[in-house]
Amino acid sequence: MKTRTLYDKLIDSHSVKTLDNDGHVLLYVDRHVINEYTSPQAFSGLRQHNRDVWRPSTTLAVVDHVNSTEPNRTDFSESESGARQMKYLAENCDRFGIELFDLLDKRQGIEHVVAPEQGFVLPGMVIAAGDSHTTTYGALGAFGFGIGTSEIEHLLATQTLVYKRLKTMRVTIDGTLGLGVTSKDLVMAVIKKIGASGATGYAVEFAGSTIADLSVESRMTICNMAVEAGARGAFMAPDEKVLAYIQSKPRAPRGSLWSQAVAKWMTLKTDEGAQFDREVHLSAEAVEPMISWGISPDQADIISGFVPSPNTTYGDHQNAAIERALEYMGLEPGTNFEDIEITHAFIGSCTNSRIEDLRQVAAVLAGRKIANGVRGIIVPGSSLVRQQADEEGLVDIFKSAGFEWRQSGCSLCLAMNEDILLPEERCASSTNRNFEGRQGAGARTHLMSPAMVAAAAVSGRLKDVRKLKPK
Amino acid sequence: MLNANIDTDVIMPKQFLKGIDRTGLDKGVFFDQRFRADGQPNPDFVLNQPAYAGAKFLLTGPNFGCGSSREHAVWGLYQLGIRALIGTSFAGIFFDNCMRNGVLIALVDEAQLRQIMTHDTLGKDLKLTIDLPHQEIRIEEKEAIRFEIDQLRKNVLIEGLDPIGSTLQHKDAILNFEKRHLAENPWLA
Numbered sequence: 188m189k190t191r192t193l194y195d196k197l198i199d200s201h202s203v204k205t206l207d208n209d210g211h212v213l214l215y216v217d218r219h220v221i222n223e224y225t226s227p228q229a230f231s232g233l234r235q236h237n238r239d240v241w242r243p244s245t246t247l248a249v250v251d252h253v254n255s256t257e258p259n260r261t262d263f264s265e266s267e268s269g270a271r272q273m274k275y276l277a278e279n280c281d282r283f284g285i286e287l288f289d290l291l292d293k294r295q296g297i298e299h300v301v302a303p304e305q306g307f308v309l310p311g312m313v314i315a316a317g318d319s320h321t322t323t324y325g326a327l328g329a330f331g332f333g334i335g336t337s338e339i340e341h342l343l344a345t346q347t348l349v350y351k352r353l354k355t356m357r358v359t360i361d362g363t364l365g366l367g368v369t370s371k372d373l374v375m376a377v378i379k380k381i382g383a384s385g386a387t388g389y390a391v392e393f394a395g396s397t398i399a400d401l402s403v404e405s406r407m408t409i410c411n412m413a414v415e416a417g418a419r420g421a422f423m424a425p426d427e428k429v430l431a432y433i434q435s436k437p438r439a440p441r442g443s444l445w446s447q448a449v450a451k452w453m454t455l456k457t458d459e460g461a462q463f464d465r466e467v468h469l470s471a472e473a474v475e476p477m478i479s480w481g482i483s484p485d486q487a488d489i490i491s492g493f494v495p496s497p498n499t500t501y502g503d504h505q506n507a508a509i510e511r512a513l514e515y516m517g518l519e520p521g522t523n524f525e526d527i528e529i530t531h532a533f534i535g536s537c538t539n540s541r542i543e544d545l546r547q548v549a550a551v552l553a554g555r556k557i558a559n560g561v562r563g564i565i566v567p568g569s570s571l572v573r574q575q576a577d578e579e580g581l582v583d584i585f586k587s588a589g590f591e592w593r594q595s596g597c598s599l600c601l602a603m604n605e606d607i608l609l610p611e612e613r614c615a616s617s618t619n620r621n622f623e624g625r626q627g628a629g630a631r632t633h634l635m636s637p638a639m640v641a642a643a644a645v646s647g648r649l650k651d652v653r654k655l656k657p658k
Numbered sequence: 659m660l661n662a663n664i665d666t667d668v669i670m671p672k673q674f675l676k677g678i679d680r681t682g683l684d685k686g687v688f689f690d691q692r693f694r695a696d697g698q699p700n701p702d703f704v705l706n707q708p709a710y711a712g713a714k715f716l717l718t719g720p721n722f723g724c725g726s727s728r729e730h731a732v733w734g735l736y737q738l739g740i741r742a743l744i745g746t747s748f749a750g751i752f753f754d755n756c757m758r759n760g761v762l763i764a765l766v767d768e769a770q771l772r773q774i775m776t777h778d779t780l781g782k783d784l785k786l787t788i789d790l791p792h793q794e795i796r797i798e799e800k801e802a803i804r805f806e807i808d809q810l811r812k813n814v815l816i817e818g819l820d821p822i823g824s825t826l827q828h829k830d831a832i833l834n835f836e837k838r839h840l841a842e843n844p845w846l847a
Contacts, residue, residue, distance in 0.1 A: 203835040204828060209808045213828060215835055217846055225727060227678035238822070242836075253676070268676035275678045309845065319727045319751055335729035335755035337821075345825045347832055351808070353750075383663045384721035387747055417721060419750035440845035448845045483663045508661055601726070603672045620725060622667040624690050
């Protein structure tokens, strides 16, 4: 029998029919997550054509992108447009019978934090959502990928997508991560190595002993950010850690269904000898804390480095691109990264806002204060994470350090709500994109791990977290 | 637009994502580059230069449209009058979004892209024609460059098919698949 990769197995098992000889199949989608800002026009399309939702119970709606993160928020929205999007989502969920976690639901949060947290994501599933970071779900052995609004409408109406098979890439990471080095540093190192388009057109499987050693939440950070290398799907074979993670979740299968499911899930791995279109290897020992210095996620380097000169080549980036990045970022070539002063420190986003991330932040902030002139903001990934952080006593540490402790949402990762930076403000950020204008027109973003953001916050400048003196 | 990795945040900034319909998005396209802080057009931006005003096709750098899934980027390009993007590689979600909205993606190789970029009438009165049925970009009706597109995508664009209607022709196949799939994986039911 032909050997197959995990990707082949996931796609084969969800192909309703082959549509041509170019690799297009009609792909059945098990679960669908929607938000308030990319779904409105999809529902309007259904209404206009008098179409129904194929299987409403497979879709979960969450408010996350436009909502306020004020600590004392109510369901009143200062923003008229935000209110309109939230209201329309509620109307659509009501009309089409879709479950909604609205703003004041205690399970509300960022869709890619909420869905795994609820056990809505299970190994072997194909999941699509109108958000590029749907790749996150690959950490549970599901195949998640982002789609646009037209495809949301198609999925709601047919439970399927017209899908073209991708090429396959395996990224194998072996070895032990050093102290103070996290999965965020790992994925940033992968993106730097293969480039912002290195995985465009590929589905990426992560493998190796380093991945096996990581917690499930840490793995989510890697699959989440794989899209910044262009991956349209990034996943890992499920293991015992994944089972333990899922078993505690509200929607996990129970009883005999659980054992039946586990038997199936344990077959979800790439066959020995299966061929990938591309193989990439990385040694975990070589990875150090990373920061981005430019306006593309692959414009990143180890914290002990310095701002590059436009006369050097930098991966795919030509001189002009580096020059543009330095101009936008307001950086001089040769500056040590640790001399770059910040105005803001942001912990949040679907990449790094889970409880383990917050514990790492608290470990750095304990007994320390934010530097003068820095505004620190923590936006937990979900309202349940928020509650847990409170129960664990982390919130006291955050507040004593001088951080704002907000309600959940996407917030300053993409600045669609009121959380937005001014031109030339400079933010150490645990998010996923350092694009021009991402956190506000003219605002400057440096991506890094949550622990590194905390280190920057207390230092007033970018800082190797490993160099902070023990408290 | 030949830089690598031009992302959808740059193509359509956040302040234009707040509607519940698809209208008025032409204004948002490349907003931060196209307009100065005072709201006036930025004369340095390529689409504001007389030679490129009213352009219907964009030549694009590698990995164009990376980042966010926001289809608003494509709706805006279409509303601005853009009908085709000619480039060597595109981000996956953006690619699908274009094909769903009548914005043709004409995939060419680097040498072909350079052939257009270095044409001596580019920026003056270069006239490009795209012939979708024949998969050709014609320069001044003299030189022809073949581009790649899947037959399936091509048919949808040429015939203007309703993709949902087309898929629903396979309704029985979907129902049969679903029944079997849920029986084999009952925890998904």
